[in-house]
Structure formats: structure tokens, C-alpha cells
Amino acid sequence: MPPDLVQQLTNVLHQVSGYIYPNEVELQWGLLVVVYPYITGLVAGAFILASLERVFSVKEVEPTYRLALLTALAFLLVAPLPLLLHLGHPERSFEIFLTPNVHSAMAMFGFVYAWYLAVVLQVEIWFDYRKDLVLWARNERGLRKWIHLILTLGATDISEQAVEFDRKAVRFITIIGIPSAFLLHGYVGFIFGSVKANPWWSSVLIPVVFLFSAMVSGIALVLMLYLLTGLVRRSLEMTCLDKLASFLFYALVVDFSLEILDFIHRLYEAEESIKILGTMISTRLFLSLVVLQALAGTVVPLICLAFVSPAFGKRALVRFPEELRRLLYLGSALLIQIGIFSTRWNVVIGGQLFSKSLRGLTVYKMELLGLEGFFVSVLLLAAPFFLLYILVKILPPWKEVPTTAVPEEAAGD
Amino acid sequence: MSSEANRAPNEPESQPGVSQDRREFLKQCVAAAPLLLAILPVAEVAAASTPDSSYKPEEHYYGMGIDVNKCIGCGRCADACKTENNVPREPFYFRTWVERYVLTTEGETVVTSPDGGIEGFPPSISEKGILRTFFVPKLCNHCANPPCVQVCPVGATFITRDGVVLVDKDYCIGCRYCIQACPYGARFLHPITHTAEKCTFCYHRVVQGKVPACVEVCPTGARIFGDVKARSSPLARFTRFNEIQVLKPQLNTEPKVYYANLDGEVR
Numbered sequence: 001m002p003p004d005l006v007q008q009l010t011n012v013l014h015q016v017s018g019y020i021y022p023n024e025v026e027l028q029w030g031l032l033v034v035v036y037p038y039i040t041g042l043v044a045g046a047f048i049l050a051s052l053e054r055v056f057s058v059k060e061v062e063p064t065y066r067l068a069l070l071t072a073l074a075f076l077l078v079a080p081l082p083l084l085l086h087l088g089h090p091e092r093s094f095e096i097f098l099t100p101n102v103h104s105a106m107a108m109f110g111f112v113y114a115w116y117l118a119v120v121l122q123v124e125i126w127f128d129y130r131k132d133l134v135l136w137a138r139n140e141r142g143l144r145k146w147i148h149l150i151l152t153l154g155a156t157d158i159s160e161q162a163v164e165f166d167r168k169a170v171r172f173i174t175i176i177g178i179p180s181a182f183l184l185h186g187y188v189g190f191i192f193g194s195v196k197a198n199p200w201w202s203s204v205l206i207p208v209v210f211l212f213s214a215m216v217s218g219i220a221l222v223l224m225l226y227l228l229t230g231l232v233r234r235s236l237e238m239t240c241l242d243k244l245a246s247f248l249f250y251a252l253v254v255d256f257s258l259e260i261l262d263f264i265h266r267l268y269e270a271e272e273s274i275k276i277l278g279t280m281i282s283t284r285l286f287l288s289l290v291v292l293q294a295l296a297g298t299v300v301p302l303i304c305l306a307f308v309s310p311a312f313g314k315r316a317l318v319r320f321p322e323e324l325r326r327l328l329y330l331g332s333a334l335l336i337q338i339g340i341f342s343t344r345w346n347v348v349i350g351g352q353l354f355s356k357s358l359r360g361l362t363v364y365k366m367e368l369l370g371l372e373g374f375f376v377s378v379l380l381l382a383a384p385f386f387l388l389y390i391l392v393k394i395l396p397p398w399k400e401v402p403t404t405a406v407p408e409e410a411a412g413d
Numbered sequence: 414m415s416s417e418a419n420r421a422p423n424e425p426e427s428q429p430g431v432s433q434d435r436r437e438f439l440k441q442c443v444a445a446a447p448l449l450l451a452i453l454p455v456a457e458v459a460a461a462s463t464p465d466s467s468y469k470p471e472e473h474y475y476g477m478g479i480d481v482n483k484c485i486g487c488g489r490c491a492d493a494c495k496t497e498n499n500v501p502r503e504p505f506y507f508r509t510w511v512e513r514y515v516l517t518t519e520g521e522t523v524v525t526s527p528d529g530g531i532e533g534f535p536p537s538i539s540e541k542g543i544l545r546t547f548f549v550p551k552l553c554n555h556c557a558n559p560p561c562v563q564v565c566p567v568g569a570t571f572i573t574r575d576g577v578v579l580v581d582k583d584y585c586i587g588c589r590y591c592i593q594a595c596p597y598g599a600r601f602l603h604p605i606t607h608t609a610e611k612c613t614f615c616y617h618r619v620v621q622g623k624v625p626a627c628v629e630v631c632p633t634g635a636r637i638f639g640d641v642k643a644r645s646s647p648l649a650r651f652t653r654f655n656e657i658q659v660l661k662p663q664l665n666t667e668p669k670v671y672y673a674n675l676d677g678e679v680r
Contacts (some may be wrong), residue, residue, distance in 0.1 A: 001501055001604055009505045019512075019524035021551075021598025025505045028589040028602065088587015088607030095567040095586060106590050107566035196562060196664055197596035356598050357680050359524055 018360025019278075027352050027364050030372045034081040035380050037188045038217070038344045039079045040067050041210065042384075045159060045187035045218015047071040047121065047177060049247070054174040060243035066397030067229070068222045069125050074388035076117055082380055085371055105191050112187050120180045124173040126153075127166045129395055147394060185214040192347060199273035199358075200351040205262045212255040218339040219248045220333040225388075233398070236321055245309035245329050252305065252336070256298050276358045284353050284361055288342045297339010301332035308332075349408055436483060468620050473575040476613055476641040476669035477628070478651035479550055481676070483635035486511055486548035488530035490627035490636065495531070497615060497626035504528040506601045507611040509552035509627050514678055516544045522678045549679050550636065552627070553578060553599040553612035554668030561591035561600065561611075570609065576641070576669060577616055582608040598660050614638070641669060 016025070035345075050068035053061045083091050134156045137149040153164075189210030192201040223244045230236030266274065281289055308328045310316045318338035320328065349364050362380050367373040494509045497501060504527075506634045511530030515523040519542065525534065526529035530548070555578050562570050562578060569584040570591050580591075585608035586656075592600040592609060603652075615625035623629070628638040639648030648671075661680065662668075 001503060006503055009503070015506070019526070020509050020527050022507045022526055023592075023598045023601040024506060026601065028592050061650055083588075085572075086588075087587065088589070088602060092567070092584070092586040095584070099567055101564050101565055101568040104566045104568075105564060105590065110566075191590075195564075195594055197594055203484070352593075357524065357679070359522075384645055 008058045008367075012363055012365060015363045016360060018066060019357055019359040020355035020362050021357055023248045024352075024355050025390060027349070027362065029086070029348055029352060029375045030364070031070060031366055031374065032086040032372055032380075034348045035377050036079065036082040036086075037185075037210065037348070038341050039075050039082070039381070039384065040188050041214035041217050041340065041344070042221050043076045043078070043079060043116075043218070044181045044211070044214040045220075046075070047181040047218070049219050049222050049244075051174045051178045051181070052247070054171060056177065057179070060237075060239050060388055061247070063237055063240050063398070064222050064244065066128065066395075067226060067392075069121070069128070069396055070216075070391045070395060071222055071384075071388055073121055073125060074220075074391055075384040076113075076121060077387055078380060078384045081383070082377070085376065085380075086102060099401065105187075105194055109187060109191065112184055114185050116180050120173060120177045121287050121297055124170055124177060125395070126151075127169040127173065130155060130166050131158050131163050131324050132395075138216070147309050151394075159196065182211060184212045192351065195351075196333060198351050199271065200277060200354070201297055202275060202349070203262060203266075205258060205265075206347070209258045212251060212269050213340050213343050216248065216336060218256050219244060219251055220336040220340075223329060224333045224337075227326060227333075231326075235398075236326075238325075241326065242310050242316075245305055245332075246311040248333070248336070249302070249305040249309050249311040252298065256302060259298075273354075273358050276361070280350065280354050280361055284363070285346055285350050288351070289346045293339050293344040293346055296335055298336075299344055301335045301339070304328055304332045313397065353382045425445075441666075450636070468622075468641075469568070470620075472572040473643075474641045475576050475619065475638070476555065476648055476671060477552070477614070477625075477656075477673045478637035478648050478657075478673065479547055479649070480635050480637070481547055481672055481674040483633045484511065484548040484550055485633055485635075486513055486530055486534050487632060488528075488533055489630045489632065490550055491529040491625040492531045493630040494612070497618075501604060503604075506603070506610070508599075509550060510612070511552060512549045512679075514549060514676065515544065515546045516638065516678060517542045518544045530604070538674060545676070549672075549675070550627075551597065551599070552670060553595075553667065554597055554670040555612075555614065557667035558665060558670060560666060562593040564590045564594040566590065573616070575619075577614050577619075578611070579613055580609050580611060580618060582606055582610075585609050596664050596666065 013025050046068045049061070050072065052058050056258070082095055087093055096107050096110045100110065102108070130152060133148045133152045135158070137145055137156075140148065143176075156302050169185045184199055186207040189207030192210075193203055193206030195201045223241070225403075226244065227236065227241060230241075273371060305311065307318045308316055316325075352362075353364065354361050368375060370376070387399055416484070427588075430621060437518065469580035488511050491507060491510050494507075498508060500506055500508055507529045509529075510526050512524055512526045513530070513534045517523065527534065529613055533668075534548075555570075555571060555576060557576070559570075559578050560574065565571075565585075566588060567584060567586055569582075570578065570580045572578050575602060582603075587609070588609045589603065589609065590600065600609055600611045602608070615623070615627075617639045618625060624638045625636075628636040637647050637651045639651075640647060641652075643649055652671055657673060658675040659668040660675075
């Protein structure tokens with residue numbers, strides 16, 4: 001028996017209130033499993049934002065299209081890592097693909113993920129960048145030339161006809177992509193929502209709530225990235241930022257309404273579990289749910305965006321100067337990220353803090369070091385930004401191509 | 414160790430002749446010990462490699478009956494289970510455990526299970542305040558409609574033809590989804606193998622025609638093991654003569670652990 005584990009569980013045992021089943025002292029899904037739906041949500045959200053521009057032709061957010069796609073890719077590449085690290089036997093993980101149990105929600109995730117990564121996202125990015133890749137390869141030298149040449153996969157035809165085909169392909173994939181992104185994150189919600197043994201998770205609303213919170217977090221992330229990179233590059237379009245902020249507001253309204261609906265529904269039905277869940281919210285989850293998720297992560301940004309962004313028409317309710325507006329957008333987006341992370345925390349950890357006997361509460365002790373620890377999770381959350389940096393270097397989302405303008409070109413420097 | 418030391422403190426002094434015989438017997442045992450060492454591994458291999466060939470799983474469908482009124486909360490079942498199945502001794506891992514319910518006159522229900530009941534239960538509150546009190550042994554319910562089997566992504570947990578839910582520890586990836594899906598808290602992750610673990614109804618014993626260890630040691634016969642469908646089995650008799658309830662029936666897991674005299678407070 002690992003002595004650390006015994007010590008840790010003994011400490012937990014002393015902090016249990018009421019009665020929990022003896023096997024429930026060890027909390028099964030820790031911080032890594034919180035990080036996983038958080039990252040997956042960012043992927044789905046960023047992609048849906050990119051798709052908005054393509055499918056509904058929202059011209060204002062055009063400059064974020066490619067950035068959003070690359071963000072989705074960077075985060076998607078990291079998404080399975082927390083799950084893999086969390087497994088008792090990561091070396092057997094391939095069995096999910098080889099001998100999946102078709103009745104298992106988790107087994108099917110592997111296929112949904114593979115579909116989304118391999119078929120939707122990579123193909124869309126490839127078609128969107130193909131013309132640029134060819135042009136870059138022609139005009140560059142050295143390593144960059146070769147990287148871009150290899151990425152064309154030999155398809156170097158940039159005749160009018162070929163580029164038109166690319167455009168159609170992107171549109172087609174986007175149309176498949178939207179339901180796929182919905183599937184990806186709705187599905188993650190289903191992994192939790194379908195556990196009938198757990199009254200905190202078991203809800204048909206969970207996949208929908210996951211989806212909208214994903215959109216909120218994804219839009220907020222792209223807004224932050226666009227704002228920060230725009231400031232660094234000294235090319236920031238305020239109309240784009242305003243539009244993003246408006247979208248963020250709409251998504252947040254839907255997300256908040258759904259969560260309130262879920263809350264009221266539980267409260268009104270007042271099933272067997274209501275007492276223990278109520279105790280959990282007012283004690284163990286008070287900080288992360290009431291303060292961080294609801295107040296700081298939702299209500300404050302909601303009010304801020306309602307007044308600052310032009311969500312209700314051409315003009316904002318209160319006209320702030322650009323600099324202050326940028327600051328408020330950034331602050332709101334940051335608060336939203338904290339709020340959505342708390343949402344994931346409250347679902348994953350909250351669902352395990354109460355006993356299935358509905359008679360007691362346990363505690364979660366986050367470790368600092370170790371595989372399930374704080375630092376590994378920070379590393380996992382930082383990794384996509386590092387990947388994104390590399391992706392942006394290889395596939396600049398804003399660079400002007402030195403020949404004729406391409407329709408999806410970002411307004412560059 | 415001498416035979417004197419092994420004797421329980423309140424055991425009366427035995428007759429000299431008997432004591433002599435016992436000493437003689439023990440000496441012979443010690444002398445024969447090396448022989449035993451030689452036989453044991455062979456016997457073990459034989460036992461492992463040749464399951465009783467007359468055993469036909471399709472002829473059985475197992476379940477367990479528990480008479481709540483008969484349980485005295487001694488915890489011997491939980492203890493025997495840990496010994497029989499090499500379950501870690503730490504108080505966080507149980508294939509079976511015993512809960513004590515104390516219903517007070519104030520309408521409160523106090524449930525405890527210190528170390529799964531292995532060391533018994535300390536007296537808790539004054540008897541005056543007690544309305545009713547009883548013990549409830551818990552274990553995997555070997556559900557006919559098991560959520561744990563449904564969610565396992567690789568099919569490492571499965572139902573045998575004779576109706577026992579098992580985990581293949583050489584196949585389990587340790588994702589812990591089954592632990593989340595079990596409404597009864599009957600599963601845990603083994604801290605050494607990092608795979609899911611649970612009660613097997615002592616499958617290794619059952620296929621040899623024996624009963625599970627917990628049933629074997631129960632001093633009051635509170636646990637009854639047998640075939641659910643066979644008309645003549647002790648379990649069939651138990652379910653015929655008692656009013657039966659299962660745990661959390663609303664979840665439609667169709668448990669095959671049948672409780673007699675179960676209180677509505679038990680979850």
C-alpha cells in the first residue's frame with residue numbers, strides 16, 4: 001500500500017461529515033478530470049465561433065476565424081492527455097479503440113474525438129490554408145519553405161477552379177463541423193449526465209448546459225487571444241471585438257438561463273437527494289459554485305457585457321472609450337474563464353463530494369505534486385497555448401499573402 | 414508458540430492426558446511441515462488449472478439473501494472477505510461491509526460503519542433515545558441490469574453466465590467509470606493493481622461447490638447463498654418464506670442481493 005495514499009485517505013476520513021459508504025473515502029475523479037471537460041469545451045466553443053463566421057457570414061468576426069480554428073486545434077490536441085494521465089493503466093488505453101464496449105458512453109468518445117480531430121478540424125484547416133501554403137512555399141526559403149510545402153500534401157494547384165473548390169470544401173466541412181462540435185461537447189456532458197447513480201449528474205440538461213458553457217468559454221478565450229495578440233501586433237479591430245463581446249453576452253444569457261432552469265427544476269422537484277445536495281452547495285461548494293461560478297463568473301460579466309457591448313443594437317447602452325472597453329471585455333472574459341472552470345469543478349468534484357447513500361459529505365484534497373496534482377494540471381492548461389504559439393508561427397492566421405487577396409484573409413498588418 | 418499461549422484466557426485447564434496428546438500432535442505437525450511445503454504449490458497449481466469439470470455455469474444463476482433481523486453486526490463476514498480475497502486491510506477498501514442503523518425517537522437516522530464493521534460497533538448513544546436499531550450487510554448486488562457493465566469502455570467488467578458480475582483485472586484500464594456508475598458504492602480502485610475491484614461472490618469457491626467466505630463464516634446464518642431459480646436451493650426457500658426487498662429498486666438495476674426485513678431507511 002502506498003503510504004502517502006493511506007495518509008491522505010486517513011486525513012479525508014477525519015473530515016467526513018455524516019455517513020458515506022466506506023469505498024467512497026477515495027475520490028475517484030480529481031483535478032485532471034476537471035481539466036478535461038474544460039479543455040474540450042474550449043475546443044467546441046472556439047470552433048463554433050469560427051463556424052458562425054463561415055455559415056452565417058458574420059463579417060465583423062472574420063479576423064478571428066483562423067485564430068479560432070487554430071485555438072480549437074491546439075486545445076483538441078491536448079484534450080485527451082488529462083484522461084490518459086488519469087487512467088490506472090494508460091498503456092491499455094488503446095483497447096478503447098480495439099475492443100470498445102458499444103454500450104459505454106466513454107468508449108464512443110474515442111470515436112467522436114477521432115472524427116472531430118481527423119475529419120473535421122484538420123481537414124477544414126487544411127482546405128482553408130491550402131492556397132496560402134502554396135504561396136508561402138513558393139516565396140520562402142529554408143525550413144519554412146519545406147514545412148509549408150509538405151503541408152500542402154502535394155496539392156499545389158491554385159487555379160481559380162481549385163481555390164473555388166477549397167472554398168466550397170471549407171463551407172461543406174463547416175456545415176458538418178457544427179453538429180460535430182455540438183456532438184463533441186454535448187457528448188462529454190452525456191458521460192456525466194447519463195450516470196443514473198449520481199443525482200448531481202443525472203440530468204438530461206447536463207449535455208445542453210455543457211454545450212452552451214462551452215460556447216461561452218470558447219468565445220471568451222478567442223476574444224482574449226484576439227485582444228492580446230491584436231494589442232501586441234497593433235492591429236485590433238474594435239468592431240470585431242464589439243461583435244465578439246455581443247456574441248459572448250448572448251451565449252452567456254442562454255447558458256445562465258439553462259443553469260437557472262436546472263437549479264429551479266431540482267429545487268422544485270425536491271427529490272430524495274435535495275437535502276444532501278443543498279447542504280453540499282451551502283458548505284463544500286459555496287465558494288466554487290455560488291461565489292466563483294454564479295456571481296463572479298456569470299452575473300458580473302453578464303451585467304458588464306450588457307452595458308459595455310453593443311448587444312442590444314448598434315450602440316452600447318453606455319458608451320465607454322475604446323481603451324476602457326477593451327479592459328472591461330478582457331476582465332469579463334477572464335472572469336468567465338474562471339467561472340467556466342468552476343462550473344467544470346462543481347460538476348466533476350461536486351458530484352463526488354456527497355455519498356450515494358445521501359447521508360454524508362466528504363472532502364477533496366487537491367495534491368500539489370504528483371500526476372493528479374496541481375502543477376500537472378497547470379502544465380496541461382498551459383500546453384495548448386504553447387502549441388498555439390507554434391501553430392501560429394507555422395500557419396500565421398493574419399499574415400497578408402503577398403499576392404492577390406484571399407477571401408478569408410484577416411485584415412493584417 | 415506453546416499450546417498454553419494459544420489457549421483463550423477463559424478456557425478451563427485441560428486434562429493432562431489430552432494436553433499430552435495435543436503436544437504430541439503438534440510436534441508431528443512441525444515435523445511434517447516441510448512435506449506440506451512441497452505439496453502445497455502442486456495442489457495450488459492443480460486447483461487453479463483444473464476447475465471442477467462437472468461445473469456447468471449455464472445451470473446456475475446466483476444470488477444472495479440477507480436476513481437483516483439475523484445480523485448481529487459482528488463483522489466477521491467483512492473480515493473473512495478481506496482474508497479470502499486479499500483485499501487491502503486499510504479501512505477504505507471493502508468488497509463487503511456492515512452498516513449499523515440507529516433510528517432515534519427524535520426521528521433522526523444515524524448510520525455508521527467503522528472499518529466496515531470488522532471490529533464490531535462501539536455503543537453510540539444512550540439506549541433511551543433509540544427507537545430501533547439494526548445491522549445491514551452490504552456488498553455488490555450482482556445486478557441483472559448492471560450500470561457498471563454498461564459503462565465500462567472496454568468490456569473489462571462483465572456478467573458471467575451464472576449471473577455473477579466480475580472484473581477482468583488484466584483488461585481493466587482503470588478509468589473508474591464503473592465506480593461512478595455503481596449506485597451502491599460497491600466498487601473501489603485497488604491501490605496496487607490500479608484496476609477496479611468488487612465482490613465476486615467468491616467465484617473461485619462457488620465453482621468448486623462452496624459458498625462465499627462471508628456466508629461460510631456468518632455465525633447467525635444471516636447470509637444465504639444459492640441459485641435464484643433452483644426450486645430447492647436455500648436461497649429459493651429464503652425468498653419464498655420472506656418478504657423480499659432490494660436496494661434502490663427505482664434505479665432499475667435489478668439487484669440479486671435480496672433483503673428480508675429491510676427498513677425503508679436503508680439506502
